[in-house]
Every structure is written in C-alpha cells, then in structure tokens.
Amino acid sequence: FTEMRTDNFVESSFWNFDALFQPQQHPARDQHDTFFLLDPAEAPQLPPGYSTKVKKVHSQGGYGSQGYRYEWKVEEARKNLLRTHTTSASARALFQLARQEKFTPVKYFSIDRVFRNESLDATHLAEFHQVEGVVADRGLTLGHLMGTLRQFFTKLGISQLRFKPAYNPYTEPSMEVFSYHEGLKKWVEVGNSGVFRP
C-alpha cells in the first residue's frame, strides 16, 4: 500500500463532506461535531469541473443515483474546517488517480491526525489519529474488502472478526468490523469500511 499525502489539517467542506456525498444539511456538519475556521473561513479554490459534477449529483442525481434533491450551495462547500476524517485525503488521492490518462490499480494508506469538536472524556479526545486504506481496481467485491480487512487485523494480532452492516454517506455497502476482546469478554468495534458509492 502506498502512503498518501495528508499534509493538510485544514480542509474545505468540499473535500471533507461534499465530494464524499455527505449532504449539506446533515447534522454532522453542524457546529457541534466539526471545528469550523474563523480564519481562513473559506477555501479560495475548489476544483472547477469536479465541483460542478458534485453539485449535480447532490441536487439532481447522476451516475445511476437519484441524489438528495436539495439546493446545493457552493458557499457551504467553501467553508473551511479541521478535517474530521482522513477520508478527505483519500478523496483527493482518488481524484488525482481519476485524472491519470490510463487507469492503474492502486492500494493506498495513510495514518494521520483528525479533529472532532467533542467534549473530552475518558474515551474521547478532540484530536486523534486514523488509519485508512483504499484499494481501487476492476472487479472488486465486498468479499475482497472483507479479505483485506481480515489480513490487516490478523497482522495486528486480531483474528476473531465479525462484520456488521453499517452506514456511511460515501460507501454502500458499508461494514463495521468487530473483534472479540478477551479481557472485556465482549465484541468491540475495531473499524469501519465500505465500497465507495458509484
């Protein structure tokens, strides 16, 4: 897996949410969960052709989807924030991949810091790290995703795994990965995953 660039804590709502099909009126985009910026408040540049496509998919649909059918606003997309997940970096990496003349299969990974506007307690910090992996190829299935996750967790010493249906705005099907914790004597969530929506 090749390491992705993640050298921007500051991200635009466009890459953090809109390009990942997270609707603009979603509660996660509220002040409560996300750190928005006072300065610089807005991203000066959004990728022109691509942002038009994103606008269309949200408001009218496209690529086989009905979309959300609401009025997509570019001002919302410009709002700067501290990234809430490293998936925004994956989105950027996939965007670059898509602009290659010829498609090549890739495997990417990143391990970097993310930010959530939460009150601190015994199990929650406002800053933490995420490990993220992406595989892009022809003919991939949900079975491939499960196989890759099993290999990854086995290398971490976690081999008793179960997969549970979940929801992310940008993946369908989505899965949460659970592992049996011998000490706690129960199944605990160790990861989240999915197949990107077409």
Add this chain to the structure above:
Amino acid sequence: ARGLLINQNSRSSFTADEEFDELCFEFGLELDEITSEKDIISKEKGEEKAKGASDVVLYKIDVPANRYDLLCLEGLVRGLQVFKERINLPRFEKIIPAEGEGQRLVITEQTAQIRPHAVAAVLRNITFTKDRYDSFIDLQEKLHQNICRRRALVAIGTHDLDTITGPFTFTAKAPSEIKFKPLNQSKEYTASQIMDLYRTDSHLRHYLHLIENKPRYPVIYDSNGVVLSMPPIINGDHTKISLNTRNVFIECTGTDITKAKIVLDIIVTMFSEYCEKPFTVEAVEVVYPNGKTHIYPELAYRTEKVKPEYINKKVGISETPSNLAKLLTRMCLKSHVTGNGNHLEVEIPPTRADIIHACDIVEDAAIAYGYNNIQMVIPKTYTIANQLPLNKLTELLRLDLAAAGFTEALTFALCSQEDIADKLGMDISATNAVLIANPKTTEFQVARTTLLPGLLKTIAANRKMPLPLKLFEISDIVVKDPNTDVGARNYRHLCAIYYNKSPGFEIIHGLLDRVMQVLEVPPNEENGYTIKAAEGTAFFPGRCAEVFAKGQSIGKLGVVHPDVITKFELTMPCSVLEINIEPFM
C-alpha cells in the same frame, strides 16, 4: 446512529437476549445497552430518585442514520419480522376521499419568505394506547432531531381532527397578530409573548431563532380561526391529542419539500397500523398560492430493474435470481424475476427513502445473505508501494534524535491563542495562525504555528521527573497560506528542548549539528547550513540564533526567555531548537 429504547415484551417473539443481539447484528443494528428506567434514573440522578421507577428491561438500539423507517418500535419490529420471514411487508394504501369530502390545506403567498412548503395527511379511526401514543410523540421528536435538522428543514404538527374544522390555512402573520393558547398552557399569548415565554424552556428555546427576527411568523388556522400550530415552535392546546383521539390531522411544514414528503410518509406508514383499516391513510389536498393543487401523502411505490449478475458481482457471491429476489423481499424490497430470468424487478416502498441507487439494493441483498457468510478473498492485483518521502524522513530523524538521548513527545495540534502568541511575547496577528470559529474551550482556539508550547506544557506536566528533561517532537504545524487551495497548509517541524539547572545551549547546538550530520548537510554557507545571531521574542537577548540552509531560514535555536519560562509555569532555564525539515526532502 441514534438510540431507540424498546422494552423486552416487544421482542418477545424472538426468544433469548443472545438471539436478539445476533439478529440485530446481522440486520445492521447495534444493541448498545440492556438497561431499565430504574437504571437510567439511577445513573443520572442517583439511587434515591430511582426508587419506584420501572424495572422493565429496556433495549437501547442504535439505528443507522439513513433508516427513518427503523426509528420507532413499530417500524423496527416490522422490519425485523419481514427479515425473519414471519410477515410480509404490509401494503400502504392512500385513500382519496370523494369530491368535497376530503380535508384541504391552503398555503398563502406570505409563507414564501419564511417557510414555503407544507404537506398533510389524515389517519382515520385510529386507536391509541399509552404505549402507542408515547411512541407517536417519540418518533416525531427523533425525526425533528435528525432529518428535520432540529426543525429547521421540517417541523411536524399532529392534531385531533375532531376538535377543528377544515379547510385549513397555512399563512404567515406579524407576531402581534397571532394569539392563541399554546400546548399545555392555561391562557392565550401573542406570538411575541410566546417567544418570551419559552426563552428559558430547556427544550423549545433552541428553535426560537428559526423565526424570531422575521417580520412574519408561520401559523396554521382552521376555518374558524382556531390555531393548529405556529411552526416550528409549538402547537395550540386546542388540538392536542389524547388517548381518546380517533382522527389525526398531520401537517409538516418546512423549507425542504423533499424532506417534508419523506417525513410525512414515515409517520403515516408507521402509525397507520393502528387505524381501523390498518395501513390506510386518508389523503389531503394542498392548494398552492398559484392555485395549483397536490394530493399528499406521496406514499409512492417505485420499481427499479437490477441485473442479478450485478448484485452477485458486487458482493462476491453467486445466488440464483430467484434466491436474490427472496433475499431482497426479506429487506422490505419486494422483488421478482422477470425477462428471461436475467432481470430483477425490485419494488421500493415509501418507507425506504434511503434507496437512491442500485448500490443501495446491492447492500440490502448482502445483508439478507449475511455479511459473515460471504467468502473473503484478497484482491489479485500486485502493486508496488512507496512510503511518503516526508514521512520516511521523519521516521529516520526520530530514531536519530532518540539515539541522541532525547525522548519523543506527542502533543495536541490545537491550543489557546495565548500559547502561541502572548506567552511567547508576540501578538496573535503576527503569527499567521489559523483561527477556530467554534471552540468549546480556550484550549482549541487556534492551530499551533510552533511546536514549542506543546513541549513546554509537557515539561510542566512532568516537573517531578529527574533532570535534565530532554524532549523532542517531529510533527506538523499549521499556518495560513493564500497559495494553497484551502488557504492554509502544514509544515513538518522538528523541535527539541533541553530543561535543566543550566540552559544547555551547547547541547541544543550540538543536536542541531548532529541532525545536519545525518542529513548530510555540511557546515558551510555555500552548500550547507550556517547559523547567525538573531533576535526572537521567545528567546533570551543575545542567546538566539537563526539557522540557514538550502538558501532559506529554516528556524531558530537559543536559550528560552525567562518570561516565557514563567508563563508556562516552569522554574528552570531551558534551550530549544525548532526547524522546518521539509527543505531536506
């Protein structure tokens, strides 16, 4: 995800706790907690207050954020029973009353500026019990909190139809012209008085801002001038629903018509179960300002065609078309095989607004098949991988700094404005820092522009450790940069600090020399690095130097100013080095 509390009796058709847990897991629900009303009150207010509370076992279930049909007990149980093939999904029927007999909701043009959309429906001859009534209210609240985005996009009002007379009018009036008795109040208030009345109400005060400063407030009247509601704030007391209510008028008003329709569909599909003719909903005609009319609720069924091979390919299974049809039907997506046996016709019911693409159907097929029954395989393609050069450099330097006797620290990227400005003798405007708009505390006001405060705070938290304290961190700082697409960027800094009875400038200088040595940067001005005396507000005058390499200033080193040391609540002298390592890639 959101939580739903259901009591044990409702899941009595499934046997043990483990079986129910397993079922929830397979279906995509998380059985978060098994508790009781007594437990909940005990945790929140203490055991004394919990005495006399119910012992009945409650399940706290987390539901996926896009499944509005699973937000109430009725929908959840229905979904699970269809999944287990115990029942078929009921068919919802819209009953359009004869000409002149149905209810009408007329929207006037004044609503356009504040809350333009409204939809409505009637539930006829419904029978409420306490549980059903509580569930009905609870669903509205849950919908308000998520899809309605705290009532900003849609607000729901439910009314006892027998207390009012149609046709109903949805309009907007000046606050002084609206007067009614709000729900559970004992007298009438004007709209302006209502704003004041609920300003301290823990629940309703959060919605006042949605209409407060507008010239006109939304309001719904019946034909006799009785106020049904003033959305999104409060209903009128006149129309309040009781356990004896038989006919319910539901109105959803808002700024997003798509969501208003979905919300109405959800409420009627969930609770029409309790009507005399179960799963029937009486339609209401909505009249727009331009005279056009529309019948609600939508209650639309639509059909999608999907190829069985598409589903098999995407999941990684090989089921026959008829098996796939059975799987989808178990997920409330009634399907059958058509064409030459190579097509599936899938019917999407009004409860599944989350199905917007064929991939949503694929996921449901996979869930019914059972994720854990899918064969796990590895992607076949070989790839040759690379580490990111900047991270590779960082990893190498970390090892060498540790070998030089320094201990690594990992500190927060967010800090207070003081930490990067005032405490270092600077003004915030000179730092070029990124400022956070909505920090919960001062600790999250800005993104750090230097690693120094983090290390100083780490030393302050470890004062009892034996001296000298030698720490380092190689991590990102953030500054504004108009040349990037977002207006800010990270820089990878290396910062090392020596804290002891004497400042140890020579040790920090030696560390810089060592770092340059492993980077193979020679100690000369033309093609290597050099240091020149400099000033710095955080540094002791005359004990500060600037580091130059690769044709630019890359940072500073020196003895930390006593004012800075005091402001970070430290008592010993220290020296520090901080450089940008990106020029060395």
